[in-house]
Amino acid sequence: MTSKLQLIDCQNLAFSRDLHQDRVRRAQQLLGVNVVQRFLCFGLYLLGVNRRAIGQALDIPAETAKSIIKAMANDGLCALEDRRRSMSTFLPQSPPQPAPITLKGTDERIVVDFGVGGRRLEIPRQNVLQIRAILLSMLNSGLLSNHQVAEVIGLTPAHTATLAHRLEQEDIASLIDKRQGQKSEYRVTPEVKAELIQQFVVDVVAH
Structure with a gap:
């Protein structure tokens, strides 16, 4: 098994608008709009799309796309959530620490x-x-x-x-x-x- 992912030739991929809309809708219901937006932003970045084009495709400012990409690259899954939350809604929770004796x-x-x-x-x-x-x-x-x-x-x-x-x-x-x-x-x-x-x-x- 190779340790590297093969590059994806997007030119030879067939995209379905109907499937895209249905899958995004279901993902938003499950994960929330912001999480799906961050996934798509970082996914397009990995596919080689430039930040300005990503912003246009997702209808967000290019600087917002840049911030999302930077956060995902630095923080991983933690960047998918609102930092104002005290607890993650999908990441494993650390077990509570016992009170000291x-x-x-x-x-x-x-x-x-x-x-x-x-x-x-x-x-x-x-x-x-x-x-x-x-x-x-x-x-x-x-x-x-x-x-x-x-x-x-x-x-x-x-x-x-x-x-x-x-x-x-x-x-x-x-x-x-x-x-x-x-x-x-x-x-x-x-x-x-x-x-x-x-x-x-x-x-x-x-x-």
Whole structure:
């Protein structure tokens, strides 16, 4: 298959006025008058017709024909539509971008806002291990940035990154301060609590 289109010898083509009128009418109903006009203008240009003759054939000023041709050559299909439109009527639409997840802390709690349907995750400030496990898990999943997490848990970005790596490699036991041992408030083993917290994060993100 050749990569180039063969030149069209328009002198040997037969044109039907009736077919032309019928096809243009149907195209205008489907695509709109302006889009069809731009198609015809650029098509005649590709066939070698000069801009002045194109303007006369389409009953538009030569400068308008020149502008259409320039826009089509530079912008492609986007030039077929009115630039004042906020969305295309026929080009594929980009999928909507999800709202960013925001993280903020108050004196009493940490709040993770997922930006979807008012879904928020609130964690009491005194639950230090829970806060670190959840936020560092979200950091490791790319849902929060290192800067966001570091600012809320009060650590340097470097220390936060280290804890996130340890959590991923060694599970939640790596977050417990080994100098103090396991405090009495942890009435379940670190393994059980880790599984509960991580499952909680998965449920929140999934819904």
